Amino acid sequence: MNDDSLIARYRYGAQYVGDFQALRSDIAAKTFIPHQVEFQPPPRGRKICWLDCPYCYGGSAHDDGRRLSKSRALEVMAQIAQGGVKKIIFAGYATDPLNCEYIDDLLRATIDSGQIFGFNTKALKLSEAFLGQLSRPDIAPQSYMSISVDAGCNEVYNAVHDVRGNAKLYDRVLQCITRAGAARRANGNLFDLSATYLINGRNHDVAQVQRFIRDFKAAGCNMLRFAFAQPPRGIETADGVVPTADDVRLYGEKLRPVIAAADSAACTTMLVDADSDHDIYDKARTVPCFARFSYPTVGFDGWLYHCSQSSAPNFHGMAIGDLNSDDFWPLLYDYDGERLGDYFSACGLRMNQEGCRCDRKEHVLNARVIASGAFDDLVVK
Amino acid sequence: MSEKLPPPRIAILGARGIGRVHARIFQALGADVCAVLGRDQASAGQAVRDLSDSFGIAAVAFSDLKTLLSQPLDGVSICTPPVHHFEQIIAAFDRGVPVFCEKPLFWNDSWNDNWNEPDWARKLASLQDHSNRRLFVNTSNAFLIAAVSDQLPPAETVTQFAFHFHTQGLYRGRDIAVDLLPHALSMLLGCLGERPLSDVLMQVERYGCQCRFSYGGCNVAFDLRQGPDLDRSLGFVCDDVSFQRVQEGEGMNYKVCLENTVSGERWPSQDPFAAYIAEFLDHCRNGGVDRFDEAALNMRLMAQCLKP
Known part of the structure; x- marks a missing residue:
């Protein structure tokens, strides 16, 4: 049976900050340790992602060709672990973490350090070496793999992800997850295996959803989360790619009973409408931004960024620094702790000018910290 | 495009x-x-x-x-x-x-x-x-001069120039002069251009300053005041021609004019602040x-x- 913390995390309810006053003190004293570090492993080749999903928030990302080398990546990982960070999330900004030639080494280093790992991936390919790591008996509790699927058959998968032709990518993903599920069972379910489904105009059919639920429960997932696609940053989307507020209501009314009926002790199924819950529909960002202190992100180019949504070279203007030349902790603590008000103002100004966009997790975190009142004298509400 | x-x-x-x-x-x-x-x-x-x-x-x-x-x-x-x-x-x-x-x-x-x-x-x-x-x-008030430049006597003939500026500002004593002299001088420069300045007589009171001097042969008098009960007023005299600043409307929609104090005729001006x-x-x-x-x-x- 899934515990409440897993369900909370998948409802954007993760407690990245326990004590807001302590966070403030730790920020001022430069003693905070991020709840997690997000790592965007460098992609192979010049096409930085397997797919060109039309709703991808990284669709406007630039690529200047720079990549974090394997040796430097492992050095940075070691620095992060030695500094006390307990969780590493492998994800992508216009990339997929599994589309990295040394992802197995990064996962090995994470498990060796006793850190929790997380993967947010399309899982189009899983290597034997990677599956071997997933089978280890020393995986830290609360580790997870979350696979973005968004469909219940090949045709819809291709339509949702703008894949031309008849490639059987849904089948391939299902096969990968089945293998990951087997690895999970082999080590006693030490990590959570989830599949996610972003509902939009191309995949809201009830039968499609039911088939997805059936297939991925059978593959060994213990969590299936449904949500609604968000407007991506900096690109126009075709009709149906991002649901309107009315669409969200209609799709929700139709699918909520189907999803609720599938919920079980072995596999939680849930529909999360965070935009309505937190009043963030189509909102660009919530500032001041506390991402740096909770989940700073190593970009595929080796720069350290505030968050996963701003981790590409086009955000160098607001980035924290370059890990190719500087170490993790000196960069992370490189700000004026005695003038935090100015720090937050400068960040907010840069973020407005660079046009970054929060994902739901970031909206919710920033809103919670602001609502705590711990920074009231420093920030303008 | x-x-x-x-x-x-x-x-x-x-x-x-x-x-x-x-x-x-x-x-x-x-x-x-x-x-x-x-x-x-x-x-x-x-x-x-x-x-x-x-x-x-x-x-x-x-x-x-x-x-x-x-x-x-x-x-x-x-x-x-x-x-x-x-x-x-x-x-x-x-x-x-x-x-x-x-x-x-x-x-x-x-x-x-x-x-x-x-x-x-x-x-x-x-x-x-x-x-x-x-x-x-x-010192944007000099823009006002442009609105009535063809109504003024030739600069080289002017022998009397007076300027007054009354506001509800908070400065007192000599600080009033520090605050308002730049405006007065910009108006003078706008009307007469650069000349040698001499024989300064400055009289300072709590709510105002009177400043007189010779400006290349022209007698100049500035009357600068700030106080809570003053009517806001700005005007200048070039020999026998006298204008005052008139504001029509308020807030974002106000317009600025110069009014001939004798004839009542008005000349619209750019908002000096916005223009500058x-x-x-x-x-x-x-x-x-x-x-x-x-x-x-x-x-x-x-x-x-x-x-x-």
Whole structure:
């Protein structure tokens, strides 16, 4: 049976900050340790992602060709672990973490350090070496793999992800997850295996959803989360790619009973409408931004960024620094702790000018910290 | 098709007095008023909230000038007390940021009692010689002259020039002169151009200053007053021609005219403040000659008037 913390995390309810006053003190004293570090492993080749999903928030990302080398990546990982960070999330900004030639080494280093790992991936390919790591008996509790699927058959998968032709990518993903599920069972379910489904105009059919639920429960997932696609940053989307507020209501009314009926002790199924819950529909960002202190992100180019949504070279203007030349902790603590008000103002100004966009997790975190009142004298509400 | 340029990013240093007006006009002219400097975070935050509530301006608050100037900016508007102007202008120049500065260009309160010519001259020279100098000083009332220039007698024939400016400002005594002389001098320069100034007689009272001098053969009299009960008034006399500034409407919709005090005839003027800020924004976008020379001349005449 899934515990409440897993369900909370998948409802954007993760407690990245326990004590807001302590966070403030730790920020001022430069003693905070991020709840997690997000790592965007460098992609192979010049096409930085397997797919060109039309709703991808990284669709406007630039690529200047720079990549974090394997040796430097492992050095940075070691620095992060030695500094006390307990969780590493492998994800992508216009990339997929599994589309990295040394992802197995990064996962090995994470498990060796006793850190929790997380993967947010399309899982189009899983290597034997990677599956071997997933089978280890020393995986830290609360580790997870979350696979973005968004469909219940090949045709819809291709339509949702703008894949031309008849490639059987849904089948391939299902096969990968089945293998990951087997690895999970082999080590006693030490990590959570989830599949996610972003509902939009191309995949809201009830039968499609039911088939997805059936297939991925059978593959060994213990969590299936449904949500609604968000407007991506900096690109126009075709009709149906991002649901309107009315669409969200209609799709929700139709699918909520189907999803609720599938919920079980072995596999939680849930529909999360965070935009309505937190009043963030189509909102660009919530500032001041506390991402740096909770989940700073190593970009595929080796720069350290505030968050996963701003981790590409086009955000160098607001980035924290370059890990190719500087170490993790000196960069992370490189700000004026005695003038935090100015720090937050400068960040907010840069973020407005660079046009970054929060994902739901970031909206919710920033809103919670602001609502705590711990920074009231420093920030303008 | 030409690409639309992003709006110039302007920071307001001191936005709770005249800076509030600067912010409103900058925004109305299409600038992005993105940052505000206050003496501390609370003060800056209060100004930001006020700008947001009053004008929908989304600025962020800073208490440290160095941090503010390290942001990407296209210009700063300095609206702090005059004693801070010099250091803030230099700091902006050092970062390559053009400056729109409230008048006077700079002033030290201590100079009212202990005039320090070397310090004053050094500061003026430092500004003049700065390699990144791009400076406008708000003596915008001179724009009023343009509205009635063809109604004025030839400058070389003028033997009497009088200017009065009454406001509800908070300065008292000699500080009234520091605050309003730049306007008076800009009007004089607009009417008569540069001449030698001599025989200064300055009479200071709690709510006003009378300043008389000879200006290349023309007798000049300034009547500058500030007080809570005063009717706001600005006017000038060139020999037998007399005009006063008249405002029609209020807030964002006000219009400025000059009215002949004898005939009652009115000549519409550009809003001097908006016109001057528009020039500054154009300079921020396109470069060109700054207004330092004009500001420096005004400053030299002001120093001559105020030297004990």
